[in-house]
Amino acid sequence: MPHIEKPISLELVGVTKVYPGVIALDNVSLNIRGGEVVGLIGENGAGKSTLMKVLGGTIAPDRGRIVIDGADIADLTPARAVELGIAFVHQELNPFGNLDVTANVLLGREIRKGRLGFLDGKAMEAKVSPLLEMLGTRFGPKDPVSALSLADQQLLEIARALSINVRLLILDEPTSSLTLSETQRLLDVIRRLRDDGVAILFITHRLGEVEEVADRVVGLRDGRSAGELAPAEINKDAMVRLMIGRDVSQFYETSGQAAGEIVLETRQLRTRTYPHEEVSLTLRGGEILGLAGLVGAGRSELARVLFGIDMPEAGTVEVLGETVPPGSVTEAIKAGICLVPEDRKSEGLFLDFSIAENISVPSLGSLSRHGFVDRDAELVLAKEARREFSIKAPKLERPAGELSGGNQQKIVLAKWLATRPKIIILDEPTRGIDVGAKAEVYHLMRLLAAQGAALLMISSDMEEVIGVSSRVMVMSRGRMTGVLQRHELSEENILRIAVE
Amino acid sequence: MHKKDLGLAVLVLCVGAVVAFVNPRFISPVNLANTANLIGLFGLFSIAEAFVIVTGGIELSIGSVIALLGVIFIDLIAVWGIAWPISLAIVLGLGVLIGLLHGWLVTRLHLQPFVVTLCGLLIYRGVARFYTRDGTAGFSFGSDFPMLEHIVAGRTAGIPHSVLAFGLAAVIAWFILHRTVFGRHLFAVGKNEVAARYAGIDTRRVIVSAYVLCIFLTAVSAVFFAMYTRSVQPASHGNFYELYGIAAAVLGGFSLRGGEGSIVGVVLGVILLQVLQNLVNLLGIPSSLNFAVMGSVILVGVIADTQISAYRERRRHMATMAGLAKPAADAG
Numbered sequence: 144m145p146h147i148e149k150p151i152s153l154e155l156v157g158v159t160k161v162y163p164g165v166i167a168l169d170n171v172s173l174n175i176r177g178g179e180v181v182g183l184i185g186e187n188g189a190g191k192s193t194l195m196k197v198l199g200g201t202i203a204p205d206r207g208r209i210v211i212d213g214a215d216i217a218d219l220t221p222a223r224a225v226e227l228g229i230a231f232v233h234q235e236l237n238p239f240g241n242l243d244v245t246a247n248v249l250l251g252r253e254i255r256k257g258r259l260g261f262l263d264g265k266a267m268e269a270k271v272s273p274l275l276e277m278l279g280t281r282f283g284p285k286d287p288v289s290a291l292s293l294a295d296q297q298l299l300e301i302a303r304a305l306s307i308n309v310r311l312l313i314l315d316e317p318t319s320s321l322t323l324s325e326t327q328r329l330l331d332v333i334r335r336l337r338d339d340g341v342a343i344l345f346i347t348h349r350l351g352e353v354e355e356v357a358d359r360v361v362g363l364r365d366g367r368s369a370g371e372l373a374p375a376e377i378n379k380d381a382m383v384r385l386m387i388g389r390d391v392s393q394f395y396e397t398s399g400q401a402a403g404e405i406v407l408e409t410r411q412l413r414t415r416t417y418p419h420e421e422v423s424l425t426l427r428g429g430e431i432l433g434l435a436g437l438v439g440a441g442r443s444e445l446a447r448v449l450f451g452i453d454m455p456e457a458g459t460v461e462v463l464g465e466t467v468p469p470g471s472v473t474e475a476i477k478a479g480i481c482l483v484p485e486d487r488k489s490e491g492l493f494l495d496f497s498i499a500e501n502i503s504v505p506s507l508g509s510l511s512r513h514g515f516v517d518r519d520a521e522l523v524l525a526k527e528a529r530r531e532f533s534i535k536a537p538k539l540e541r542p543a544g545e546l547s548g549g550n551q552q553k554i555v556l557a558k559w560l561a562t563r564p565k566i567i568i569l570d571e572p573t574r575g576i577d578v579g580a581k582a583e584v585y586h587l588m589r590l591l592a593a594q595g596a597a598l599l600m601i602s603s604d605m606e607e608v609i610g611v612s613s614r615v616m617v618m619s620r621g622r623m624t625g626v627l628q629r630h631e632l633s634e635e636n637i638l639r640i641a642v643e
Numbered sequence: 644m645h646k647k648d649l650g651l652a653v654l655v656l657c658v659g660a661v662v663a664f665v666n667p668r669f670i671s672p673v674n675l676a677n678t679a680n681l682i683g684l685f686g687l688f689s690i691a692e693a694f695v696i697v698t699g700g701i702e703l704s705i706g707s708v709i710a711l712l713g714v715i716f717i718d719l720i721a722v723w724g725i726a727w728p729i730s731l732a733i734v735l736g737l738g739v740l741i742g743l744l745h746g747w748l749v750t751r752l753h754l755q756p757f758v759v760t761l762c763g764l765l766i767y768r769g770v771a772r773f774y775t776r777d778g779t780a781g782f783s784f785g786s787d788f789p790m791l792e793h794i795v796a797g798r799t800a801g802i803p804h805s806v807l808a809f810g811l812a813a814v815i816a817w818f819i820l821h822r823t824v825f826g827r828h829l830f831a832v833g834k835n836e837v838a839a840r841y842a843g844i845d846t847r848r849v850i851v852s853a854y855v856l857c858i859f860l861t862a863v864s865a866v867f868f869a870m871y872t873r874s875v876q877p878a879s880h881g882n883f884y885e886l887y888g889i890a891a892a893v894l895g896g897f898s899l900r901g902g903e904g905s906i907v908g909v910v911l912g913v914i915l916l917q918v919l920q921n922l923v924n925l926l927g928i929p930s931s932l933n934f935a936v937m938g939s940v941i942l943v944g945v946i947a948d949t950q951i952s953a954y955r956e957r958r959r960h961m962a963t964m965a966g967l968a969k970p971a972a973d974a975g
Contacts, residue, residue, distance in 0.1 A: 476843040
């Protein structure tokens, strides 16, 4: 149990960090002390990650001072940061699936025995076990990491941080892939560590969690300090204002639009993940059908079958009464279906391709003559998309990977809209993008529905499901457990059906 | 032309100038024609290799395919007496089949390209040696095929036909890779196969096509090599040629991770490699050092490339910092 003997006191003064073409941090100051939880909020690209890297010693600031325990630290290296008790839990977890829990926790700090450097398994286990106990994990020190859920991997990372006698724990979007109960468990752990005297910097887009756990909130905007909220001032509206510098009115627009004719229908469709459950789904033009459910309910699997990525176990998908040949993305696109995938970086974009090339990928057929790409037409299309979707990118020839998450998501949307789809499937469309961009994505979704497209939105964000959907279908373990009309939508109603 | 290609072109010219200065025989017509001929021969399969590398794959069986198809081609026309156009069609057809097989193993059975083509390297070499009973496939004394020889090994206005074939292949390859939808798909698959699939690209077909194109072009080069050497000793014919192809592609800016590279680059890469070979001969460097010289130059080239990119990054960084300092100074 790490009862902190000497709580940390850390201060950043006027830190500036410049990347080629961008000022990531501009004169940012921040202080944090042992025994408090500070929420760090800001839109994507506001400089949160850079700030984290400065604290971890992986990048050196171009200007500014880092003061820890009253001493100026001129050259903070990762090793020095560890010595000082600064530990991270990164957003993207990369545990070694081929090793067990103990080996992962003590990786790089293995305990040796004898002169030949043999591993001392017993001593290592003895060191790790109490940490796991303290965190109340359901897994033991000998369990293989490959079998752990995302939430458990998160705890594993925290155990790793604790094993270096952490004084400042930095959590980057730790809850983005956790379920509700897992999130609660994590927040409990955070509170317990704080009470032990650990300083915690909590970075997240989920403002509800910040409200719940943070003692103080610090905002970043465009690489600058945007201000601070005292405990009494912490509420969602204030935080949104801090992040984007203005109020977001009409975050969710409701539409009174009546749904049109049936565009997509499934018949006796069963996915391979749940081969015994039939999913009957009807999707009408002009509606946004929310697809709610817990992680593992089979929603993404359904989307993959609809889009032809996976073969169905049985059954068919019909678009406007015509059967779509199964298991072929090309056929699905031809039928007018498109998918905005959950993992935009690895499934939605070519990060090194230019913005224009990304937008044109699915439309190359119509942008070409005799197999040759008409590069002028390609650029025209990209320019139109940039205007229509207000993509913030000065140069369309630059790689898409340089843009912020929100703008990247707009590119994914734009590339599909160029193909004039009838059915748009969105899998977690606003995951990891900031509040301002979220509002824009919702606005675009409304616009598309108004133009007659049918939208199917998979989302684990209850507030989003309720705010955006015209109708909600709830799934549980591969089965459709209920459909709720707009006026029946509430978090409670959805959850009740989702756990059936 | 990309900056990278430009740098490589400058390097080729510099090396050429130095060699010409030290030994003027380098620019004698005879030597130039010979070097050009070799550039043409090696260039054909280097372009072939580039098409597979850009998808993120690799083709290691090129040398063995050149030996096997060379043996078969000579056997067909010299022993079986089959008309050469038909023999050519058969050999090219075999090339397509081998390409299909490699593509099928990679895309359907999900084997790694390195493993598939390494097995190919061993198998085709073995089959070629067995086919000739470890002897040599060649033309019997006095037999000749004037038309075939003119087309493949002849010259027009002093330019070897292999060079013309290479030039033609390079132009076509440039259009395919840099201007067609298929080319864009090749880059897309190499850069991010999952995203390509999600964008509706038939990734399997793209990858199979790359292997087919590669071995087809390799088959063409096999015929050129067979007619150039006029006899094929399958134990050594084409040994290591795949490595020349990979080296040329890497020099030309192709990333072995896929999704990067240009045809201009690979052409320049081929030229540089052959000029280096020539340099070893003309400057009186022991020919045993041949590979060592080539390896060193590639290594230096790649190091220079990464260092120059890092330098450019730093300069951009400094420029941004300067831009940041100015308004601050104005304000203060």
